[in-house]
Amino acid sequence: MAMTDTAAPAAEIDRSNMRVSDEVAISIENLNKWYGEFHVLRDIDLKVMRGERIVVCGPSGSGKSTLIRCINALEEHQQGRIEVDGTVLSSDLKNIDKIRSEVGMCFQHFNLFPHLTILENCTLAPIWVRKTPRREAEETAMHFLEKVKIPEQADKYPGQLSGGQQQRVAIARSLCMRPRIMLFDEPTSALDPEMIKEVLDTMIELAQDGMTMICVTHEMGFARQVANRVIFMDQGQIVEQNEPEAFFTDPQNDRTKLFLSQILGH
Amino acid sequence: MSDTHAQTAAFQASFVREEMVAASPPPARDRGVVKWLRENLFSSWLNVILTVLGLLAIWWIASHVFPWMLRGIWVADSLSECREIRNERYGEGVGAACWAVLTERWNQLMFGFYPQDLYWRPVAGVAFFVAALMPILFSRLPRWTLWFSAAAPFVAFWLIWGGTIWAPVVVAGGFALGALAYVALSNVNQIAATLAAIVVPVLFWLFAAGPLIGALQSAIPLAIEFVPSDDIGGFLLAVIIGFSAIILSLPLGILLALGRRSDLFIISKVSVAFIETIRGVPLIVWLFTASLLLNYFMPPGTNFDLMLRVIIMVTLFASAYIAEVVRGGLAALPKGQYEGADSLGLDYWQSMRLVILPQALKISIPGIVNTFIGLFKDTTLVVFIGLLDPIGLSNAIRATTAWNGIYWELFIFIGLLFFVCCFAMSRYSMYLERKLAREHR
Numbered sequence: 001m002a003m004t005d006t007a008a009p010a011a012e013i014d015r016s017n018m019r020v021s022d023e024v025a026i027s028i029e030n031l032n033k034w035y036g037e038f039h040v041l042r043d044i045d046l047k048v049m050r051g052e053r054i055v056v057c058g059p060s061g062s063g064k065s066t067l068i069r070c071i072n073a074l075e076e077h078q079q080g081r082i083e084v085d086g087t088v089l090s091s092d093l094k095n096i097d098k099i100r101s102e103v104g105m106c107f108q109h110f111n112l113f114p115h116l117t118i119l120e121n122c123t124l125a126p127i128w129v130r131k132t133p134r135r136e137a138e139e140t141a142m143h144f145l146e147k148v149k150i151p152e153q154a155d156k157y158p159g160q161l162s163g164g165q166q167q168r169v170a171i172a173r174s175l176c177m178r179p180r181i182m183l184f185d186e187p188t189s190a191l192d193p194e195m196i197k198e199v200l201d202t203m204i205e206l207a208q209d210g211m212t213m214i215c216v217t218h219e220m221g222f223a224r225q226v227a228n229r230v231i232f233m234d235q236g237q238i239v240e241q242n243e244p245e246a247f248f249t250d251p252q253n254d255r256t257k258l259f260l261s262q263i264l265g266h
Numbered sequence: 267m268s269d270t271h272a273q274t275a276a277f278q279a280s281f282v283r284e285e286m287v288a289a290s291p292p293p294a295r296d297r298g299v300v301k302w303l304r305e306n307l308f309s310s311w312l313n314v315i316l317t318v319l320g321l322l323a324i325w326w327i328a329s330h331v332f333p334w335m336l337r338g339i340w341v342a343d344s345l346s347e348c349r350e351i352r353n354e355r356y357g358e359g360v361g362a363a364c365w366a367v368l369t370e371r372w373n374q375l376m377f378g379f380y381p382q383d384l385y386w387r388p389v390a391g392v393a394f395f396v397a398a399l400m401p402i403l404f405s406r407l408p409r410w411t412l413w414f415s416a417a418a419p420f421v422a423f424w425l426i427w428g429g430t431i432w433a434p435v436v437v438a439g440g441f442a443l444g445a446l447a448y449v450a451l452s453n454v455n456q457i458a459a460t461l462a463a464i465v466v467p468v469l470f471w472l473f474a475a476g477p478l479i480g481a482l483q484s485a486i487p488l489a490i491e492f493v494p495s496d497d498i499g500g501f502l503l504a505v506i507i508g509f510s511a512i513i514l515s516l517p518l519g520i521l522l523a524l525g526r527r528s529d530l531f532i533i534s535k536v537s538v539a540f541i542e543t544i545r546g547v548p549l550i551v552w553l554f555t556a557s558l559l560l561n562y563f564m565p566p567g568t569n570f571d572l573m574l575r576v577i578i579m580v581t582l583f584a585s586a587y588i589a590e591v592v593r594g595g596l597a598a599l600p601k602g603q604y605e606g607a608d609s610l611g612l613d614y615w616q617s618m619r620l621v622i623l624p625q626a627l628k629i630s631i632p633g634i635v636n637t638f639i640g641l642f643k644d645t646t647l648v649v650f651i652g653l654l655d656p657i658g659l660s661n662a663i664r665a666t667t668a669w670n671g672i673y674w675e676l677f678i679f680i681g682l683l684f685f686v687c688c689f690a691m692s693r694y695s696m697y698l699e700r701k702l703a704r705e706h707r
Contacts, residue, residue, distance in 0.1 A: 072609055074605055074608060074609065093613070093614075097611050097612075097613055098611070100608060100609055100610065100611040101610070101611030102611075103609075104609075105609040107602060107605065107606065107609075109600075109602050110602075111600075111602035111603060111605060111606030111609075112606070113603065113606065113607075113621050113625075114625070115624050115625050115628070115702075124610070124612075124620060124621075125610035125611060125612060128612060128616050128620065129610065129611045129612060129616070173610070174609075174610075177610060177611065
């Protein structure tokens, strides 16, 4: 795992839109999940306000991916209550599809659809889920492809793009659904070092637009720059959370101290 | 000064070209035909021996078969006449094929006992059907031509069996009603719409279709001579059973594959039971079931067309195999594709139709076509339940006094008929794989 400050603090960040409101975007209460006998999430309580940028980190196997995958029901939880944007997650499929169409998600391996062009990847869900007319969906898609700076690749297939470009397409594809919340599951872990920056820049831009974001990532530079809260997980529990500055300079928990010394030590 | 001097000395010590050498061709033994022969046929002594033996074997077979085929006699009324002509032309004991059996019995091999004066109907029906398949097979054709493809089964049915035109029209109307019911309800509830799309046409066919066909026929009589299934035979029969089963088994197989992977316990177990039962029993047993046993399960008095029963059985049999092939394709897709589709809010059928199946079917093409080829050849098994497919007819032909004792010519011809169809399918599958590989990368 590349866990370093690869993204050097670049240009000054425009914080004018990065406001945390007092409206709750996601509320997780008493969440428990098991994989068979293995208790992967234990009594998680988390409230995410609209406009928050949260970075979740922790050693592998600590349940951070599982946690954010519970939010859009890619993983089923056994106990607890998850409320996303006022909708309580239940086993009702309609309900799940509604939440998924409001919550965007980016994966470690992009998960673009290789049989569709970049543009078709971006218009698929708006056309079929939102019933947007094709023309309008294509305009929106081009808008977001421009935003992630690859409009010229619209007619190519994902296999023809580099990893960084694919991940930016994946972000654009999520944005085309106009989500109110974005989840990132280790978006840069599968990328070559020189491509990490282009993806992080896109994510920073998204944060500057005021998007509510939860990112599982080991990019501590990104956490410092953009996050307003860093959450540290270990053994399926949230063991520490704080503002980035305090989190990095003054960790309280021993496990956090060890983790930070390991990833920042070299 | 001394520096330059030292340099010149160093250069002189090493080799330097003063004139560039023009490019020359490689040595003769590494060029063109010679190179190819050396690499592919004579690369070692063992290979030289094998090459010579192989060439001898090919020569031996060809020198026996080709003269026999080319000396073939095309016009004669019986095998004995064939032999007389041969003795006259080439002398006693010389091998000569008697193709006359094909020219004399051509119609029977092709159409069975279909009325002679109506041969244009199956020819037109099959030709229209094949032409209407093209828009499905080749996506470059304009999309509106797909309407022909939709109409083709009904047109072909009417041309081959005949009877009133209102029968296929009303059956097609049932499908249209189902589509209407789906569209009408799809905004209210997806599940209700899907159910309605199945239930409405079935009810229509069971209760309304019969009287409606009668009424339409008496109002506007439009009918051609009816030909019963018993009269249909020969290669036409193989094509009808093969094509119908191929076209029907693909969607059924896909549904079974999805069913087997379903999270819903009952659906998944029913699919598994169906697939394993069908696959675990030989096709010939299912065909005997179709011909002998199925009527016991029907209400007394119903006489279900034997050919229809065979088509249903062959379809079910092939769909079990298709299901397993498609399941392989579904399993080969990375989990991320399912999650990618899910995370965008696509519902199950949307994600299957738009994301998963296009990719899974692409992976499964070789296996699917393999199953189709097997199915098409298996149609010859219907000979055992008394249908007159080409094999059945060849038995009948060989049982006549005129052609008693003829084997090779008939079976070579029948083999060739099947080979042409199967080879075409195989080539199409390779074309499709190449095309999809190019498009998707």
